Amino acid sequence: MTDTRENTRRTVFFVSDRTGITAETLGHSLLTQFDGIDFRPVTVPFIGSKDKAETVAQRINETAAAEGVRPLVFSTLITDECREVIQAADGMYLDFFDAFIGPLEKELDKSSSHAAGRAHGVFDAETYTRRIDAMNYALANDDGVSTRHYDRAEVILVGVSRSGKTPTCLYLALHYGVYAANYPLTEDDLEDGMLPKSLKTHKDKLFGLTIDPKRLQDIRQERRPDSHYASVRQVNYEVREAEILFRRYGIPFLNTTTSSVEEIATTVIHSAGLQRRFY
Amino acid sequence: MTDTRENTRRTVFFVSDRTGITAETLGHSLLTQFDGIDFRPVTVPFIGSKDKAETVAQRINETAAAEGVRPLVFSTLITDECREVIQAADGMYLDFFDAFIGPLEKELDKSSSHAAGRAHGVFDAETYTRRIDAMNYALANDDGVSTRHYDRAEVILVGVSRSGKTPTCLYLALHYGVYAANYPLTEDDLEDGMLPKSLKTHKDKLFGLTIDPKRLQDIRQERRPDSHYASVRQVNYEVREAEILFRRYGIPFLNTTTSSVEEIATTVIHSAGLQRRFY
Structure with a gap:
């Protein structure tokens, strides 16, 4: 009997x-490039020791045994100790660092540090403060609540209610x-x-959001059914006048x-020529 | 004369x-694995046509000429037409899909769709609605403003002011x-x-955030200088009693x-056993 599950379901x-x-x-x-397969994602963060890696390796092996097909394993582990353990498990091991670090070391004529915890979203007091400060700014200057602090804004989004500004x-x-x-x-x-x-003064910071009236009507209808606000x-x-x-x-705008x-967000950043920081 | 710039600065x-x-x-x-190099990042999104790709290829060539060292080029382009143009430019071309799609096609015994625009952050009405709905929920149930809708919460963060909840x-x-x-x-x-x-009723959904008192004092001092609120x-x-x-x-908690x-966020999701959706 042939097991066909491997073509339709896969743990990752x-x-x-x-x-x-x-x-x-x-x-x-x-994975989004492969249609028709039901991928079952399992994220295992904070694998910073050999012990923890061994627990994950065991889960991978158990999954392979239970499903009759080896899982895919995407790894961004840095330390050799942990990688070796996961690599030895019964999965298809895809290592993001392995594929590129070698060529980059050669190109940059430099050894990589092989240091863990440098990737996306690692704590740094300065960037943390900036992000939180920016968030507080967004909350305090949401929905036109206050227009007094527009001097500090890098961009001011303008649009009708429920066009995606917040x-x-x-x-x-x-x-x-x-x-x-x-x-x-x-x-x-x-x-x-x-x-x-208050907006005219900051015309260069303005970016407009617009939206298809039918979609906007659906969104508003959900929020306040059968109201004037949600009427066709x-x-x-509103959309036409906006x-x-x-x-x-001459305000640049995007249909959302x-x-x-x-x-x-990507369009706003590029249109407004803002710095695209990476945290 | 040897040009040593290539070891210290690189456009990406x-x-x-x-x-x-x-x-x-x-x-x-x-790149975070390479110390001592000043990488200058340039993100070029929405390159969906050969024309646009050619403009980018030209920028890459001009950068190489101006800086005397070829830039690094990380690409997630899907269409062959665009990739060929960028690949031919004077950069070190690192193709994310090239490295992994082949092995995955073999493993999954399936051709990839080579369809653009499936990756991270692509519009889907259902997930968009869920994210916006969750955001509105977070805003409406921020800072204890309302405790009436805790039935809907998947998790309720608890902690002193400025511990990172919002x-x-x-x-x-x-x-x-x-x-x-x-x-x-x-x-x-x-x-x-x-x-x-209101919290006892939902004890199983609670997750605590705590913070080092010294750091908390700095944060509060910035916000309300020399107040009782910011006093050592x-x-x-507050931190001790929390x-x-x-x-x-028996509330699980994290020092932030x-x-x-x-x-x-990752710790909360895993500790609370929440579904880690990917959008």
């Missing part, structure tokens, strides 16, 4: 001495340490077709309808 | 057809779509040494003093 281990975010990010990018600002803050404020265009702004003075007419009006206003003032938070 | 391009986050993550993990909740929401509330332990809670009733005495008292309370109730937001 992401093994890391730190958070596992790098291993997940890279592994996920690769998640983008928080993502920019937490991920990139960018100071991002946001201002919701009010009915008054839209009727006048004019930017409020109101939504169409886009007219963006064009009138089919964009992820990452994509919106 | 991260080239992607989408956000560039995967390329940055990979490259950064590797950034962790927002990160959990935006990155993993986790519903995380947080509750700041008040002086009343600490004096009584008792959890409020008050900070020592930890006593965590131990009394030297942890990044990613590390705190």
Whole structure:
């Protein structure tokens, strides 16, 4: 009897001495290229000792035995001691450092430090402070609550309610340490077709978000069913006027309808020429 | 005359057809293994056409010429058309997909789809909605503002003011779509040494954050200089009582003093046994 499970289901281990975010990010990018396989992800972070690595190796072996097919193992382990243990387990071992560190050492004419815990998301007091500060800034300057601190903003997102401003600002803050404020265009702004003075002063920092009216209606309907706010007419009006206003003032803008938070944030950063810090 | 710049400075391009986050993550993990080199990162996202790729190839060539040493080029480009253009430029080309897709195709006995835009942070209406919903939940249930919706929480972070609760909740929401509330332990809670009733009901969802008093004092001092809130005495008292309370109730807790937001979030997810969704 042939076991066909191997073509449809596969357990995937992401093994890391730190958070596992790098291993997940890279592994996920690769796995999305394979359709029709049900990947079962298991992230095992903080594998910083041989003992812990041995526990993971055992889990890999047990999974292989139970499922009749060896799991995939994406590793960002740095220490040889831990890597050897995982590599010896019954999985398909894919090592992100192995593949590139050798060529890089040659190119840079330098040995790598082989030091653990340097990858993505490792504590550093200065960057931690900047990110948290940027987050506090985003929260304090969310939704037009305050327009007094726009001097400090690196970018000010402008758009109608529920066009994606708040998640983008928080993502920019937490991920990139960018100071991002946001201002919701009010009915008054839209009727006048004019930017409020607080925004005009900072015109160069403005970036507009717009959205497909149908999608916006769905989002608002979920939030306040059958309200004026969620009506087709109101939504169409707001989106149309907001886009007219963006064009009138030459504000760059993005339609967020089919964009992820990452994509919106990336577009904002590049459009606004902001520094893309990496934490 | 020997040009020694190549050992101390190097421009690094991260080239992607989408956000560039995967390329940055990979490259950064590797580059942190090389001390003493000043890497100058340049992220070039949304390279989805041959024309755009040619513009990037030209930038790579110009950089090589100007700096006298070829730049490193980390690529997550999927389409052959774009990759060939970048690969032909005067850089050290490191192709993330090239290194791993072949072995994976063999292991999975399947061709990869070679489809662009599947990697990290690509729009999907369902996951977008979940992340935004989780973010709204975190904002509405931040800082003990409301304790009525704890039924929906997957985890409730507890700790003294400025121990890292809010950034962790927002990160959990935006990155993993986790519903995380947080509750700041008040002086009343600490004096009584008792959890409020709203928390006792959800004891199994609680996770404590603590912090080194000296570091907490610095953070509070920055926020409200020379206040009672920022005094050595008050900070020592709060941290001590909070930890006593965590131990009394058997609440798992983490000292966040030297942890990044990613590390705190990873620990919370694993400690609380939450699903680690990947978006």
